[in-house]
Amino acid sequence: MIAPLALDIAHLFAGGLVLVSFMLLYQDRMTGLINTFALHALVVSLSVAWQAYIQHAPHLYITAAIALGIKAMVIPIALHRIIVRLGIHRTIEPVVGIGLTMLAGIGLIALSIMVMLPITAQAGTLAREDLSFALSVILLGLLMMISRRNAVSQVIGFLSIENGLILAATGAKGMPLVVEISVAFSILVALIVIGIFLFRIRERFETVDIHRLHEHRGEQP
Amino acid sequence: MAIALALGVQLVQLTLVLVLAPLLTGLVRKLKAHLVGRQGPPLLQPYRELARLLRKDVVLAESASWLFRAAPYLIFATTWVAAALVPTFAAGLVFGYAADVIAIVALLGAARFVLALAGLDVGTSFGGIGSSREMMIASLAEPAMLMVVFTVALLAGSTQLSSIAAFMQGAGVGLRVSLAMALVALVMVALAENARIPVDNPATHLELTMVHEAMILEYSGRHLAMIELASFVKLLLYVSIIACVFAPWGIAVSGQGLAAYLAGLAAYAGKLALCGFLLAVFETAIAKMRVFRVSDFLGAALMLGVLATLLLFVSRVA
Numbered sequence: 311m312i313a314p315l316a317l318d319i320a321h322l323f324a325g326g327l328v329l330v331s332f333m334l335l336y337q338d339r340m341t342g343l344i345n346t347f348a349l350h351a352l353v354v355s356l357s358v359a360w361q362a363y364i365q366h367a368p369h370l371y372i373t374a375a376i377a378l379g380i381k382a383m384v385i386p387i388a389l390h391r392i393i394v395r396l397g398i399h400r401t402i403e404p405v406v407g408i409g410l411t412m413l414a415g416i417g418l419i420a421l422s423i424m425v426m427l428p429i430t431a432q433a434g435t436l437a438r439e440d441l442s443f444a445l446s447v448i449l450l451g452l453l454m455m456i457s458r459r460n461a462v463s464q465v466i467g468f469l470s471i472e473n474g475l476i477l478a479a480t481g482a483k484g485m486p487l488v489v490e491i492s493v494a495f496s497i498l499v500a501l502i503v504i505g506i507f508l509f510r511i512r513e514r515f516e517t518v519d520i521h522r523l524h525e526h527r528g529e530q531p
Numbered sequence: 532m533a534i535a536l537a538l539g540v541q542l543v544q545l546t547l548v549l550v551l552a553p554l555l556t557g558l559v560r561k562l563k564a565h566l567v568g569r570q571g572p573p574l575l576q577p578y579r580e581l582a583r584l585l586r587k588d589v590v591l592a593e594s595a596s597w598l599f600r601a602a603p604y605l606i607f608a609t610t611w612v613a614a615a616l617v618p619t620f621a622a623g624l625v626f627g628y629a630a631d632v633i634a635i636v637a638l639l640g641a642a643r644f645v646l647a648l649a650g651l652d653v654g655t656s657f658g659g660i661g662s663s664r665e666m667m668i669a670s671l672a673e674p675a676m677l678m679v680v681f682t683v684a685l686l687a688g689s690t691q692l693s694s695i696a697a698f699m700q701g702a703g704v705g706l707r708v709s710l711a712m713a714l715v716a717l718v719m720v721a722l723a724e725n726a727r728i729p730v731d732n733p734a735t736h737l738e739l740t741m742v743h744e745a746m747i748l749e750y751s752g753r754h755l756a757m758i759e760l761a762s763f764v765k766l767l768l769y770v771s772i773i774a775c776v777f778a779p780w781g782i783a784v785s786g787q788g789l790a791a792y793l794a795g796l797a798a799y800a801g802k803l804a805l806c807g808f809l810l811a812v813f814e815t816a817i818a819k820m821r822v823f824r825v826s827d828f829l830g831a832a833l834m835l836g837v838l839a840t841l842l843l844f845v846s847r848v849a
Contacts (some may be wrong), residue, residue: 318706325708325842332834387721409830416837423844 316364319366323357324443331450354473376494418449440481447474461518541625552763553577562811579747584756592653602649603757610761613638614768621783624692637655651748661745671829678836682713683813696779712839719832721769728814774802
């Protein structure tokens with residue numbers, strides 16, 4: 311049985327992750343958005359490290375270290391460079407209907423809690439709250455991907471979904487190390503591919519605003 | 532005997548909030564002046580202002596109705612009663628059994644309603660602007676406040692402030708992310724409700740930015756004194772709620788001796804001084820935001836409150 315205080319701290323980190331997901335929705339400046347994403351990855355690595363400690367699962371420390379190294383340092387630095395080279399590091403992205411997005415986010419959290427708590431009734435407390443928080447983070451990442459127009463913001467939404475998946479896997483008694491490492495590298499490869507794509511989009515259409523692409527597909531904006 | 536004691540505590544509390552409220556405002560003003568390198572008015576300046584206003588005659592606008600004259604007393608009375616319901620230095624107030632924290636929110640809402648009506652009553656455009664902005668702020672601040680109340684009440688299993696304070700002192704609370712969110716949301720609401728800096732500037736009479744001052748522009752004499760005193764009491768009330776819910780240490784419980792009550796008083800004075808200091812530092816460090824950004828600020832408070840309530844359902848059962 312896990313001590314209540316240890317559980318409370320795990321709850322604190324997981325709840326903090328949901329909060330940082332909300333901050334991602336709220337940010338409208340590019341640099342602020344990337345820094346918030348670095349914070350997101352930092353919180354997820356803290357959360358995983360704490361759960362490694364209370365679950366006595368040493369291999370989870372490696373997961374935490376990968377999250378800290380790749381997602382809290384390498385990817386944010388790379389993204390900072392990309393936005394400087396794209397020349398969009400000073401732009402303020404018009405977030406459409408911030409109040410509505412927030413309300414939708416609250417609704418998604420309520421939904422994920424209502425879905426997850428009944429179906430995990432037999433699981434341990436830690437797994438239950440990890441799964442419901444992870445589902446919230448994933449849904450908030452999806453919301454971010456559909457509510458933003460800028461391709462870089464959508465990339466960040468995609469990466470925050472991956473953080474949610476790590477949290478879910480941690481709650482389920484950890485995932486095999488091979489899987490974790492391959493996921494981490496595939497995320498890196500995805501970043502490189504996305505980076506190349508961003509430059510190609512910019513070269514082709516002179517913007518990374520996704521809505522401009524609809525015109526080229528023949529849709530009405 | 533117990534009832535007599537509770538009644539005595541209640542009477543002490545009623546006078547205490549009235550006596551201490553101008554002092555708290557004076558302290559915040561003094562500290563703010565010191566932080567920007569000025570001398571600042573003396574600590575007792577708010578008392579002098581009130582005394583001066585009470586001596587002066589009332590100048591009424593020709594278009595003012597009875598509502599305009601009754602409003603200051605109504606605002607003061609509701610705010611004072613609300614402040615008397617919060618356990619400051621001792622729990623077990625007589626009035627506390629009749630009204631819980633939701634009643635406090637309702638009393639403050641009634642005071643705000645009367646103030647907004649009074650702002651509209653004379654028919655000047657500034658009063659109208661002030662009233663409409665106040666209502667815009669209130670429409671977001673009040674739900675946020677209620678969500679904070681729900682969070683704390685769900686945790687403590689009661690909406691009585693005395694029971695909440697007793698619960699928070701117990702060992703069953705632990706470390707909870709919901710409470711941290713509720714605290715941040717409550718502080719944001721308190722800043723907005725008391726017309727403090729990121730939302731409104733309490734020290735300015737610059738027309739375009741003011742909210743609270745715009746509504747009371749037409750008031751003078753004893754009416755203005757009542758409204759000023761009510762706003763002092765309101766600041767004290769919010770500080771007391773925050774102290775009572777999130778830092779209830781030192782509150783005397785009925786049945787303890789005189790020493791416990793004195794210790795409670797000392798602890799309360801310490802909490803007030805600390806909150807006043809933090810408020811002064813915060814107000815000096817931050818700039819006032821545009822009126823149209825206020826909805827974002829309070830929307831964040833509301834979001835934190837809702838999130839705090841939602842996360843409670845996932846946490847371990849107490």
